[in-house]
Amino acid sequence: MKFIVNSSYLLKQLSNINGVITTNPVVPILENFLFEIDKSSLTVTASDLQTSMITELSVESKEKGNIAVPARILLDTLKNLPDQPVTFSIDESTYSIEISSDNGRYKLSGENATDFPKVPAVSNDFSASISSEVLARAINNTIFATSSDELRPAMTGVYVNLGEKNTTFVATDGHRLVRYRRTDIKSDNGNAIIIPRKALNLLKATLPTENTDVTIDFNMANAFFKFGHIKMICRLIDERFPDYENVIPSQNPIKMTIARAELLASLKRISIYANKTTHQVRLKITGSELQVSAEDLDFSNEANERLSCEHEGDDIEIGFNARFLIEMLTNLDTDQIKLNMSAPNKAGVILPAEKDKGEDILMLVMPVMLNQYA
The missing domain is CATH 3.10.150.10 (DNA Polymerase III, subunit A, domain 2)
Structure with a gap:
């Protein structure tokens, strides 16, 4: 031959x-x-x-x-x-x-x-078409929040719920959660699947730079992606995804609006001085001022910065894992972000201040217990 x-x-x-x-x-x-x-x-x-x-x-x-x-x-x-x-x-x-x-x-x-093992044939029990640009954006906005804990397999992938009115992508590791929703992707026969992180990373790396249509066919066992000369078949995660909607707080009377790039740069500097195990940073909002601080008691390191912000509601002092905040802010591409909170022991919700048409993104991060050093 x-x-x-x-x-x-x-x-x-x-x-x-x-x-x-x-x-x-x-x-x-x-x-x-x-x-x-x-x-x-x-x-x-x-x-x-x-x-x-x-x-x-x-x-x-x-x-x-x-x-x-x-x-x-x-x-x-x-x-x-x-x-x-x-x-x-x-x-x-x-x-x-x-x-x-x-x-x-x-x-x-x-x-x-x-x-060589036979590749499974995917019967198109359910089918959808999505632009590669939108798919790449959905993957980028969610995949970083997936878990690496194989004991909780449902969280090691991205949950995709194809509905008649919109499609929702969700990822969580138990400490943070991202919900990314598109109103321009719909499916007549709505269904939900969990796609493994590795498959999505491969898909993201292979998607063409120029916008093209990606066909997605799937049954309850496998998903089949096709674009250009490339096909990908992946085994779906057969587990029940956590009831994420109940975790998202509906009442958040404390609202802060701030420049994303400014807060991100501050967190990167302050996190250098945070404890290397907890990565804890402290956000203290008083009036129109945000104080970002961290301390590592083991090495007597500390740092704090003051930023200006817009603020509604009561003053608050709350702790977060700096790595989680940095990852979330890095994956948002908006000029201004909103951080909505209710109490120091309740989750904070990060939203873009300006919404793109057809897109709705929400990021949730759990607080960490503050060390009382201040």
Whole structure:
């Protein structure tokens, strides 16, 4: 079996799906790409059993066949080749592969393609279409708040609720929560799924820079994403997502509005002096002034800054984890933010002061118990 393909073109397509391959997988053949030749079409699959990515590209060939090709050695070879046509000659009886370029030949050993796990077919019980721009924005605004605790699998992914009026994306790790809602994405047959964090990270990295439509088909076990020449199939998290709506406080009489970039820069400076275990920072709002402070008693480090803000309601002193606030403010792209609160022991709600059309974002962060050093 033989085919010819441009080295840079092949490298680009393989790089799009290579992220799914793990080192030392449970099934050793998953260190390989699955190559399937059908005359002038080459389909390449990469998988880790939970997530599979597939790309299709045009090649010069008149044959049919398949083989598993070692991913790392192939990618390293292509990265170091100049842009040129390369010829793959494959012996299907011994699984040996020879790559011929303008100035050399490279031999490597493949594996029997029949040993490569079958990619699940997704029946489109439910279907939706979404622009890549909107999908990337939804992922960016939620994925950082997912949990890494495998004992709570539902929280290790992003909950997506496709409804008739809107679609809601939710992520939480128990300490913070993000709810991102789009009114321009709707589904006639509403349903809810939990997509794993790794799959969303791969999707985010692969989405094209130019805006394009992404088709999403899913059943109760798997989701299927398709855009351009790339397909991704991922196993969904089969767990019940926490009842997040009940966690969001409805009454927040204390409201502060402040410049996002100014508060973010202040938190980055002040957090240097915070305790390295709790990352606690203290926000003290008095009138139109916000005092941001932190102290690490173990090393006698402390810092405080004063910022101007708009403030409604009672004065308040509340503690938060600086890392959480910094991540949240980094992922908002608004000039002004609102921080709504009710009491020092109740969650704070961060909202953009200006809303984009078709978009509604809410970020919730739990307070930390204040050390009484002031």
